[in-house]
Amino acid sequence: MKKVLITGAAALTTLAGVAHAQSSITLYGLIDAGLSYTNNQIAGTGSGHSNWEMTSGAVQYSRWGLRGGEDLGAGLKAIFTLESGFNVNNGQYSSNNRIFNRQAYVGLSSRDYGALTLGRQTDSMVDFVAPLSLTGTEFGGTHFAHPLDNDNLNDSFQINNSVKYQSPAFGGLRFGALYGFSNQAGSFTNNRAYSFGMSYRAGALNFGAGYLQLNSSARTPAQLNTNGAVTDTTGASLQGALSPSGVPLGVLASSQKTFGLGVNYSFGPAVAGFVYSHSKFAQFFQGGLSGTFQNFEGNFRYALTPSVELAGAYTYSRAGGNGGGGIPHWNQVSAMADYHFSLRTDVYIQGAWQRVSPSGTSPLGVAWINGVSAPSSTTNQVQATVGLRHRF
Template sequence: MNKMLKIGATTILTLGGAAHAQSSVTLYGLIDAGLTYTNSQISGTGGGHSKWEMTSGAVQYSRWGLRGAEDLGGGVKAIFTLESGFNLNTGQYSANMRLFNRLAYVGLSSRDYGALTLGRQTDSMVDFVAPLSLTGTEFGGTHFAHPLDNDNLNDSFQINNAVKYLSPNIAGFRFGGLYGFSNQAGEFANNRAYSFGISYVAGAWNFGAGYLALSSSARTPAQLNTNGAVTDTTGASLQGALTPTGVPLGVLASSQKTFGAGVNYTFGPAVAGFVYSHTKLSQFFQTGLSGTFQNFEGNIRYALTPAVELSGAYTYSRAGGNGGGGVPHWNQVSAMADYRFSRRTDVYIQGAWQRSSPSGTSPLGVAWINGVTAPASTTNQLEAAVGLKHRF
């Protein structure tokens, strides 16, 4: 009898251990802290003033999260991710009233058929185009973004109520799509989103393209459907810009349509790339005003040694529309040097210079580097940062 009990207990423990081994939950995160100098920012006292400040997320947004998977057999897994962005300097969430303000989804993943997930997620511009741009990577990040992050390549906002599919790698191809519901009765298209993209890797070449569409019926920020697909942003430059509440530009237009494509080529220790994106806003604030942004980015990064990485980008952006304000355009040059102490810890120094060249009386007539607290008082703005990043 005792022998049978021992055998039974051993069997239960063995099965329990096997089941435990097939499931995993991982705590992960990234902390980015540093000091930033800006030569000119508009302040409450008027005019432009230089500014020294301690910053969080000068390159990559500080965040922590939980990632889990359970093996269901046959190459299928149940998966989830919960991720929260925060300001290291204050300990506050980067978006009010959201515990997991960056990502929150659950779904199924198959090695043969791809992944289907539901929740708060990134769009296809972030998934397929951003990795080819320095703003969407650890080699440039926040300050390298295109004006107002108008194409969301720096992941300034995520999509709520989203159903998303990502394919497996099929002979170098990957594709995916997302739909974010408005969650409003009788207003199916009021603050909804949809997005799709594709990538292809062949030897030294890496291609990607994506599309994002937002729609809304809001006439003012107060009328925004706050249960819809897009309702807030972590991007500092959008806070207090054309949308004082911090919601992305496209949510307050009857529609936003963004398209982007890019290519990277690897040769030896270097990677060179080019990215183009186009954003069209229709009937901004339902006033009949429309506008466009076009962005052209050339970038390069070079591994000087296994520990030292150099990167740089030049971006030309132009805006246009029927608002009567002319056609402003921007030139921005950005550079960064990064030194890795280990796989998890590195220090960086970076800088960006932007010049805005407005035409007419455009309200976008001053320089404003993405991630800087306030615009310059003139058409030029210079930013420089030194910081430390740690991953866990």
């Protein structure tokens, strides 16, 4: 009897070892903290004031997460990701009502057929276009975003209730699509989203394109379907400027249609790129206003040494339609220098200057660099940050 028990225990131990070998869980994260200076910030009423402050996520949003998978055999895996953004200054979640506010999904991944996942996920603009823009990368990030992150290339919001497919690479070609359900009986389109995109890499050339559409029947915050596809944000984006309630502008529009494309070309230690994006908001708020944003970004980065990297971007953006009150346009110049102590730890200095040239009675008539806590009191704003970033 004792011999049988010992043999059984050994078998169980062996099986446990096999199961453990087939599964994996990784704890990962990024902490980005810095000291920032901004001029002309509005403080209450009256003229603007300079502001010295400690900031979290000046380049990349601070976050931690868990990702894992189980090998199911024949090239098939069960996969999951749970990711939470936070403010390193005070330890708070970046979203009040979510633990895993950045991503939360589970799905199946095949070596030959791609991945199908369900949960809270990023859209195709983030997946395929953002990597070609400095705002969507570690080389520029939050403050490099196009005005008010109107195209979501800085990943200001994610899509709830979403089903997403990502293909494997076919000779350099990848593609994907996403659909976010409204989850509302009798209102299938009230706060739904869908998105698709592709990328192609051939040697030194990298190309990407994406499309995102949000639909809603709401006209006031009280009518918003709070269980729908888009319900909160993690950064200062368009609704911060035009929606006093803080509700995402696209959710209160009959539609938001955003498309973009970008290209990068590498030569030696340098990478040059161009990104174009266009966002159209139809009938937002009770007034039935409409507006468009176009963004043109040229960017460049250069590895001066294996430890030192320089990056810069120029963005020209313009707004139009009766929501813009004319044709306001923005010019922004951004630059960053980064020094790596190791693969996981670096220090950086970055800065951005933005000027807006309003027309008519535009509500967008003052400068506001993305990620800065308050808009400028004038048409100009300057921001500079010295920061430390650590990955684990």
